[in-house]
Amino acid sequence: MxxxxxxxxxxxxxxxxxxxxxxxxxxxxxxxxxxxxxxxxxxxxxxxxxxxxxxxxxxxxxxxxxxxxxxxxxxxxxxxxxxxxxxxxxxxxxxxxxxxxxxxxxxxxxxxxxxxxxxxTRSFYLAYKGEMSDVEEDFIRYIKSEGQKKVSEKYTTVADPATFLSDKAEGKIKIGGSTSVAPLVEELADEYMKLNSNATITVIATDSGNGLSGAMEGTYDIGMSSRELKSYEDELLTKVEIAKDExxxxxxxxxxxxxxxxxxxxxxxxxxxxxxxxxxxxxxxx
The missing domain is CATH 3.40.190.10 (Periplasmic binding protein-like II)
Known part of the structure; x- marks a missing residue:
């Protein structure tokens, strides 16, 4: 029963x-x-x-x-x-x-x-070829720590916001690609440059394909992508997830x-x- x-x-x-x-x-x-x-x-x-x-x-x-x-x-x-x-x-x-x-x-x-x-949902990526410069590494460290506070304003974070201390590396960074990722990266770049006045970051909005090919060819130091990388892109580039979008x-x-x-x-x-x-x-x- x-x-x-x-x-x-x-x-x-x-x-x-x-x-x-x-x-x-x-x-x-x-x-x-x-x-x-x-x-x-x-x-x-x-x-x-x-x-x-x-x-x-x-x-x-x-x-x-x-x-x-x-x-x-x-x-x-x-x-x-x-x-x-x-x-x-x-x-x-x-x-x-x-x-x-x-x-x-x-x-x-x-x-x-x-x-x-x-x-x-999808991921936002920054992608680069070879070794990063000191200022590029410092910027990425900012994004993955304190920068996640800025990410959380409109997107989903991929790491816990943490205290960031810049090493004041000098140099210029040219970033190009996705029009979806660009507004976020522009805001992150502006906040980072307030912490490191030795850095100059330029963000150019085109599209993901252009950003990734530009990173492979050297047109950009870093490419922005709002899609997953294709197999050949993944082989030639190192990607860093910076946010999740819907x-x-x-x-x-x-x-x-x-x-x-x-x-x-x-x-x-x-x-x-x-x-x-x-x-x-x-x-x-x-």
Missing amino acids: LKKNLQKTMAAIAMVATMITGCSQGTTNVRVDGLNSLGKINIISREEESGTRNVFAQKLGILDETTGKDKIADQCTVADSNEAAYEKAADDKSAIAYVSSGVDLDESKVKSITVTGSDM VHVIVNKDNPIERITIDQLADIYTGKVTEWSQLNATAEEK
Whole structure:
């Protein structure tokens, strides 16, 4: 009798868990009022060398890991920075975009929607070739210690903030790459140079691919990347994780949608779903 009661209890728990999971999987189990009036979905994506685009496509399961190419629809509107993607979503009620958590979202213009079925976090890296100079080592030590306080203001830390004492190394550092990582590194550089007036750090925002190739070729002393390094990059460069970020999916404030599943998002970005009304059509079929 005890065994049968236990089996019934476990079955009930499993049923409740299934119901909860089903509800949490997203928006189109119920009809979203106002969605049909939005018409065609205007998908906003980053440029091909963007680390944010690479990570986003990987999370959606539409990235070819061998070639590094993704299946994002050719008819997407391309934005060359997080800020540009944000502005396009703010100006178009039918748009959908993705940005770094470092972007300050004005809720009177855009909103972040919940994505179910995938973890949208990623790492920010600094990468260099060969041996670091004394001033580069000192800067990295700052980032991994006291600099984590600055990281914690918008991102997730990768080390416990600790007291930092600069060795006052002299020199210049040229850093280039990811537009997502650049704002954070600029702030870290400014704070570090207050502690070490002998250092001069220049930060150039381009994209992750450019930053990593620049570090390999010597154009930059340090490259910035918001994606994982490819195998050949990993062989030639040493990477240092400085923060963890989350990719946010955003829509215009007038869009009534609040959550979406990772599969629905993949269908939108590959062009399988082109109208907002198709999400409601899916809901009506369930």
